[in-house]
Amino acid sequence: MQQGFAFTKLADRLTSIAELSEEDLELLTRMPSTITHFSSHDQVLRKSDQPSRCCLLLQGYLCWKDDGDGQISSIYVPGDVPDSYTTVSPRLTAHLTTLGQAVVAFVPHVFFREISLLSPNLHRALQLLSITDAARLRSWIINLGSRDSLTRVAHLICEIVARLQAVGLARDYRFPSPFTQSDLASACAISAVHANRIIQELRRKQVLSWQSRTIAITDWEALCRLACFEPDYLGLRDITPAVCHRSRATAPSAASELSM
Amino acid sequence: MQQGFAFTKLADRLTSIAELSEEDLELLTRMPSTITHFSSHDQVLRKSDQPSRCCLLLQGYLCWKDDGDGQISSIYVPGDVPDSYTTVSPRLTAHLTTLGQAVVAFVPHVFFREISLLSPNLHRALQLLSITDAARLRSWIINLGSRDSLTRVAHLICEIVARLQAVGLARDYRFPSPFTQSDLASACAISAVHANRIIQELRRKQVLSWQSRTIAITDWEALCRLACFEPDYLGLRDITPAVCHRSRATAPSAASELSM
DNA sequence: CGCACGGTTGACACGACTCAATTGCTGTGG
DNA sequence: CCACAGCAATTGAGTCGTGTCAACCGTGCG
Numbered sequence: 289m290q291q292g293f294a295f296t297k298l299a300d301r302l303t304s305i306a307e308l309s310e311e312d313l314e315l316l317t318r319m320p321s322t323i324t325h326f327s328s329h330d331q332v333l334r335k336s337d338q339p340s341r342c343c344l345l346l347q348g349y350l351c352w353k354d355d356g357d358g359q360i361s362s363i364y365v366p367g368d369v370p371d372s373y374t375t376v377s378p379r380l381t382a383h384l385t386t387l388g389q390a391v392v393a394f395v396p397h398v399f400f401r402e403i404s405l406l407s408p409n410l411h412r413a414l415q416l417l418s419i420t421d422a423a424r425l426r427s428w429i430i431n432l433g434s435r436d437s438l439t440r441v442a443h444l445i446c447e448i449v450a451r452l453q454a455v456g457l458a459r460d461y462r463f464p465s466p467f468t469q470s471d472l473a474s475a476c477a478i479s480a481v482h483a484n485r486i487i488q489e490l491r492r493k494q495v496l497s498w499q500s501r502t503i504a505i506t507d508w509e510a511l512c513r514l515a516c517f518e519p520d521y522l523g524l525r526d527i528t529p530a531v532c533h534r535s536r537a538t539a540p541s542a543a544s545e546l547s548m
Numbered sequence: 549m550q551q552g553f554a555f556t557k558l559a560d561r562l563t564s565i566a567e568l569s570e571e572d573l574e575l576l577t578r579m580p581s582t583i584t585h586f587s588s589h590d591q592v593l594r595k596s597d598q599p600s601r602c603c604l605l606l607q608g609y610l611c612w613k614d615d616g617d618g619q620i621s622s623i624y625v626p627g628d629v630p631d632s633y634t635t636v637s638p639r640l641t642a643h644l645t646t647l648g649q650a651v652v653a654f655v656p657h658v659f660f661r662e663i664s665l666l667s668p669n670l671h672r673a674l675q676l677l678s679i680t681d682a683a684r685l686r687s688w689i690i691n692l693g694s695r696d697s698l699t700r701v702a703h704l705i706c707e708i709v710a711r712l713q714a715v716g717l718a719r720d721y722r723f724p725s726p727f728t729q730s731d732l733a734s735a736c737a738i739s740a741v742h743a744n745r746i747i748q749e750l751r752r753k754q755v756l757s758w759q760s761r762t763i764a765i766t767d768w769e770a771l772c773r774l775a776c777f778e779p780d781y782l783g784l785r786d787i788t789p790a791v792c793h794r795s796r797a798t799a800p801s802a803a804s805e806l807s808m
Numbered sequence: 809c810g811c812a813c814g815g816t817t818g819a820c821a822c823g824a825c826t827c828a829a830t831t832g833c834t835g836t837g838g
Numbered sequence: 839c840c841a842c843a844g845c846a847a848t849t850g851a852g853t854c855g856t857g858t859c860a861a862c863c864g865t866g867c868g
Contacts, residue, residue, distance in 0.1 A: 352686065356776075359694040361686045373682065376675045381683055381781045415636045418678070422633065423641055425685035426612065426621045432692040433737030434619040437824075468846060477693030479825055484847060516616075521641045697856075728814060739857050744816065 294393035295319040297346050297455070301367030304454040305420060305523050306413035315403050315410060321393035326386045328466065333371060333384035340378070341394045342369050348390030349467060351475070352382040360475040362425060363387070365448065367455040372418055375400050388466020388501075420523040427521045432477050435516065440476040441486045442515035445496070449505060450519045461505035465498060490514075554653035555579040557606050557715070561627030564714040565680060565783050566673035575663050575670060581653035586646045588726065593631060593644035600638070601654045602629050608650030609727060611735070612642040620735040622685060623647070625708065627715040632678055635660050648726020648761075680783040687781045692737050695776065700736040701746045702775035705756070709765060710779045721765035725758060750774075 295316045302308055302316075321344065326332060332343055332350060343350070350364040361382065364370045370384055375397045404411040424447070431440050452458035473483035490496050495511040497504045505511055555576045562568055562576075581604065586592060592603055592610060603610070610624040621642060624630045630644055635657045664671040684707070691700050712718035733743035750756050755771040757764045765771055 354690050354694070356690070357694045359690050361689040361693075373679045376672065376679055377783070379780075379783070381686060412636065418682070419633045419636055422678070422682045422685060425682060425689065426641060428689055429621040429685065429692060430614050430616070430619050432689060433621075434614070434617045470846080480846090481826080481848085482824055484849090485824095488848085520639075523637070523639070730814080740814090741816085741858080742856060744814095745856095748816085 294321045294323060294344060294346055294395075297367045297393075298344055298369070300455040301369075302410070302413045302417070304367075305416045305525060306409070307525075308413065309407075309409060312407050312410050312413075315407055319395055319399055321395050323391065323393050326390045326392060328386060328388050330386045330390075331383050332386060332390075332392055333380060335380050335383050337380060338378040339371065339374050339380075339397075341396045342374060342400065343371050343384065344369050344393040344395050346391040346393055348464075349387040350390060350392070351385055351387055351471075353385040353474070354382050358474050359477065360471070362421075362428070363444070363448065363475060365451045365455065366457065368451075369395075369417065372400070372414065372421075387471050388464070416523060420521075423521045423523060437476060437478045437482060438486050438489060439515055440478070441472065441483065442490065442495075442511055443517055444472070444475055445503065445505075446512055446515045446517035447519075447522070449508075450517075450522060450524070454522070454524050461508055463503055464501060465503040466501050554581045554583060554604060554606055554655075557627045557653075558604055558629070560715040561629075562670070562673045562677070564627075565676045565785060566669070567785075568673065569667075569669060572667050572670050572673075575667055579655055579659055581655050583651065583653050586650045586652060588646060588648050590646045590650075591643050592646060592650075592652055593640060595640050595643055597640060598638040599631065599634050599640075599657075601656045602634060602660065603631050603644065604629050604653040604655050606651040606653055608724075609647040610650060610652070611645055611647055611731075613645040613734070614642050618734050619737065620731070622681075622688070623704070623708065623735060625711045625715065626717065628711075629655075629677065632660070632674065632681075647731050648724070676783060680781075683781045683783060697736060697738045697742060698746050698749060699775055700738070701732065701743065702750065702755075702771055703777055704732070704735055705750075705763065705765075706772055706775045706777035707779075707782070709768075710777075710782060710784070714782070714784050721768055723763055724761055725763040726761050 299313055299316050333339060335355060345364050345366050345368050347366055350370055351360045352362045353360050400414060404414060431443050449458055452463050457463060469483045469487060470480040473480045487498060495507045497506060559573055559576050593599060595615065605624050605626050605628050607626055610630055611620045612622045613620050660674060664674060691703050709718055712723050717723060729743045729747060730740040733740045747758060755767045757766060
């Protein structure tokens with residue numbers, strides 16, 4: 289991957305939910321960061337930490353993992369800042385853990401505070417980031433609460449694909465899955481054995497393949513249907529009717545002028 | 549209840565998570581509001597709404613209820629502002645619904661924006677409000693994901709008690725429960741029939757009574773133990789070791805006399 | 809007074825869990 | 839280069855929690 293340009297990951301992510309000006313992008317280029325590589329199932333932040341910087345995920349996946357039985361409450365993809373709220377209060381309620389190898393850029397809290405003061409636009413974009421984070425949590429509660437395990441797994445995969453595509457990844461509906469089936473099970477609140485059977489069923493239904501640490505969606509429409517996936521809650525700006533066939537080459541703001 | 553002092557409810561809530569100065573409280577007194585009464589299972593906000601004001605709950609309970617099977621993703625008590633995030637983006641992903649009768653004060657977005665500009669302290673307090681909202685969502689995911697139904701119900705009740713007490717209500721561990729057992733079931737993602745059996749079990753275990761629309765906790769310690777309840781995630785300032793035996797002696801607005 | 813709704817109870821079905829054993833893969837050291 | 843360790847994936851069998859269905863009761867309200 290393109291090391292050394294951590295800020296572009298953040299820019300991509302912010303652009304996916306808000307329109308940024310040239311000046312905003314210029315501000316982002318000044319982002320100071322310390323880049324760190326983590327291996328599988330590492331703890332990036334412990335519950336007891338009181339960080340003074342945020343984690344910008346550059347590559348791989350992170351999740352909040354609970355102390356107790358290891359329930360995963362949220363998954364993050366490159367461009368996300370899982371702990372952005374620590375800029376306000378550094379108290380953590382879970383461990384920030386890798387799912388597979390991951391690359392993280394640590395960015396001082398003060399940087400986010402500064403750009404918020406300098407650009408109301410960036411301030412709003414960062415607020416939107418936390419709002420969509422909360423929206424995803426609510427969506428996940430709906431999932432755990434009201435859908436059966438096949439739907440849950442399918443929905444999680446749909447969400448990951450949509451979010452990867454929003455930052456320019458997985459355009460061909462293939463993406464690395466360095467996490468284990470047990471990880472997926474923890475996220476979906478099912479047992480590892482059952483998760484395995486669900487995945488087999490998804491394979492049998494010909495909607496995806498999962499081999500050599502890579503997932504390939506073979507029938508996106510069918511998967512979305514199985515999952516009852518309606519990506520509105522992700523707050524992305526340019527979802528096409530066909531659900532994420534976006535081309536990021538074109539100017540970042542086609543229409544999406546709806547008041548937000 | 550003391551009508552006409554909607555702002556005191558907000559002041560109580562903000563005080564429970566942040567320290568406010570005299571000036572901050574003075575600013576809050578200027579809060580404009582339109583007070584509205586709702587009956588049971590009313591929709592305060594529809595998914596399709598694009599509100600330009602927030603809902604400050606004064607009395608009763610509200611919840612976000614999903615379109616589909618009516619899964620409840622979050623419950624609110626007096627002093628809460630369930631839709632505070634709409635000040636940034638008015639898009640909703642669920643219906644804001646009453647659980648029993650409720651009284652709501654509608655407060656223009658612009659008021660929150662103004663006080664955020666005038667007082668960094670209030671700005672922070674409002675940010676903390678959304679952060680704890682998200683923390684509760686994560687906690688609820690843990691609940692749905694990793695605990696059995698008895699624990700889930702017990703945990704929800706513990707949380708409600710703790711949050712009521714944080715704003716000066718339910719000090720004697722008794723509080724109105726105008727919601728139905730089905731509502732509780734929707735929140736805990738179990739069937740109404742099963743919810744009923746769980747409640748009976750809680751009664752049998754002598755930890756609470758639930759009659760004539762009132763819940764009375766008879767053994768708070770035992771209930772907390774059953775629930776695995778650790779209230780840190782609520783972000784409250786003054787939790788005593790014994791879990792919420794707080795005395796609000798220093799209360800800046802000691803009004804809130806009557807039951808909610 | 810009676811209807812409607814919330815609460816209660818029992819019987820039965822099924823999805824998901826656990827336990828346990830086996831296979832397959834990957835990396836590593838002899 | 840192979841053997842082995844260790845982990846992930848896979849499979850089967852039996853169990854249990856929770857859901858569904860259906861009936862019944864109690865009570866508040868029109």
